[in-house]
Amino acid sequence: MESALVSRSVGSSFAAGAAAPRGCLPRPSRVATLSRAPARPLRAGPKDSILEVLAQDDMLNAAELVQWENGKSVNSIAASQGIRIRRHCRPTASLKEIEEELGAPHNILEKIIWDKEIEVAEGLAKKPLKEVMEAAAKAPPSRDFYGALEAAYKRNGVPALIAEVKKASPSRGLLRENFNPVEIAKAYEKNGAACLSILTDEKYFQGSFENLEKVRASGVKCPLLCKEFVIDKWQIYNARSKGADAVLLIAAVLPDLDIKYFLRICKELGMTALIEVHDEREMERVLNINGVKLIGINNRSLETFVVDTANTKMLLEKHGDSIREKGILVVGESGLFTPDDVAYVQNAGVSAVLVGESLVKQEDPGRAIAGLFGKELVH
Numbered sequence: 001m002e003s004a005l006v007s008r009s010v011g012s013s014f015a016a017g018a019a020a021p022r023g024c025l026p027r028p029s030r031v032a033t034l035s036r037a038p039a040r041p042l043r044a045g046p047k048d049s050i051l052e053v054l055a056q057d058d059m060l061n062a063a064e065l066v067q068w069e070n071g072k073s074v075n076s077i078a079a080s081q082g083i084r085i086r087r088h089c090r091p092t093a094s095l096k097e098i099e100e101e102l103g104a105p106h107n108i109l110e111k112i113i114w115d116k117e118i119e120v121a122e123g124l125a126k127k128p129l130k131e132v133m134e135a136a137a138k139a140p141p142s143r144d145f146y147g148a149l150e151a152a153y154k155r156n157g158v159p160a161l162i163a164e165v166k167k168a169s170p171s172r173g174l175l176r177e178n179f180n181p182v183e184i185a186k187a188y189e190k191n192g193a194a195c196l197s198i199l200t201d202e203k204y205f206q207g208s209f210e211n212l213e214k215v216r217a218s219g220v221k222c223p224l225l226c227k228e229f230v231i232d233k234w235q236i237y238n239a240r241s242k243g244a245d246a247v248l249l250i251a252a253v254l255p256d257l258d259i260k261y262f263l264r265i266c267k268e269l270g271m272t273a274l275i276e277v278h279d280e281r282e283m284e285r286v287l288n289i290n291g292v293k294l295i296g297i298n299n300r301s302l303e304t305f306v307v308d309t310a311n312t313k314m315l316l317e318k319h320g321d322s323i324r325e326k327g328i329l330v331v332g333e334s335g336l337f338t339p340d341d342v343a344y345v346q347n348a349g350v351s352a353v354l355v356g357e358s359l360v361k362q363e364d365p366g367r368a369i370a371g372l373f374g375k376e377l378v379h
Ligand SMILES: O=P(O)(O)OC[C@@H](O)[C@@H](O)c1c[nH]c2ccccc12
Pocket: 164, 166, 227, 228, 276, 298, 333, 334, 335, 336, 354, 355, 356, 357, 358
C-alpha cells in the first residue's frame, strides 16, 4: 500500500496550532484518539482505498491516521521518490526554529515551499476548508483549459499559447514596471493566446489572487491557469473559487499520492491539472500516474534557475512514445523567446507552450505574440 502523504499538507494536519514532531509525523496524541474513533467509518473498498477515503471531504483525520500507521515521516517518503524538497510542517514555528531543525533551505524552491506552508496555514485559519469548498461550488462553471489548447494547436498548426501574466520572478527580478494584469490579459487574448496563466504567488512573483479575480471578471474568455505552488487541497478549492480553470502541480514538490489526490479533486471541480516535470525521474513518476492528461516540461530548474530548452527535447526523445500512447498533451515551459525556440520545442513534440518573460517584457505584450511565433495566431 502506498503512503498517504496528503496529511503533511500543513493546512490539513497541523492547523490546530501545536508544532508537529520532527519529520512531519502527525501528533501521537491526536492519532491515538483517532485510531479509537475515526471521524467516520472508512467506506472505501480495498482497491484505491486510501484515495477513496481521502476524497471524502471530512476525512483529513483518516489521512493523518494512514500516515501514522505507516510509521514513516513524509519527508522520508518523499525522498524515496527522489524528491529533494523537504517540508518543515511547522506553520506556527519561527523561521529560526525551523532552521535550527532542518538547517537553511537548500535552494529557492525549498524556501518558497517553506514559506508557502506558513501562508497556507494562515489562509486556512482565516477561511476554513468548508468555506472555500462552498465558495468553489458557487463559482461560475470552469472552462475547458485542455480543450482550448487542443483546439488552438489544430487551428494554428503551431503550439497553442498559454500566455503568462507575470510581473516579476526570483530569477529575473521585476519584468515590467507598468503592470496592469487586465490590460495584459486582454492583449494576450486579442492576439490569439489559447489560455492564460496568472501568477498568484505574492512574495516571489509579485502576483496575487486579486489579479486572478480581476482577469476573470474582466470579460476575458480564455481559460485561466492559477500559477501557484500547490501543497494543499485548500489551495485548489480556493483557486476555483477565484475563477481558475486549471492549477499547476509541481512533481519536484509533490509525492505521487499528493498528485493523485489533487488530480482527483481537480476532476471533481472540472479543472485541468498541469503537472510540471523537469527531469527524467519526475517524468517517469508522472507517466505512472493514471489520469494525467497534461504534462508541462519546465526548461528552467526551479532549484538552480538554469534554463535549457534541450531539456524538452531530451525528455521527449526518451518518453515521447508512451506520452503519445497515453494521449497526453505536452506543454513546453520557460525560456522561449523566438520563432526558432518555438519551432525547436514543437519539433521535439510539444503541442503547447507556456511563455511569460519574452511577452511581458515588451512594450506591447499582445503584439509580441506574432513576433514570438513568426505569424499571427487566430482564435
Ligand atoms: O517567463 P518564462 O521564462 O517564459 O517562463 C514562464 C513559465 O514557464 C514560468 O513562469 C514557470 C514555469 N513553471 C513555474 C512554476 C512556478 C513559477 C513559475 C513557473
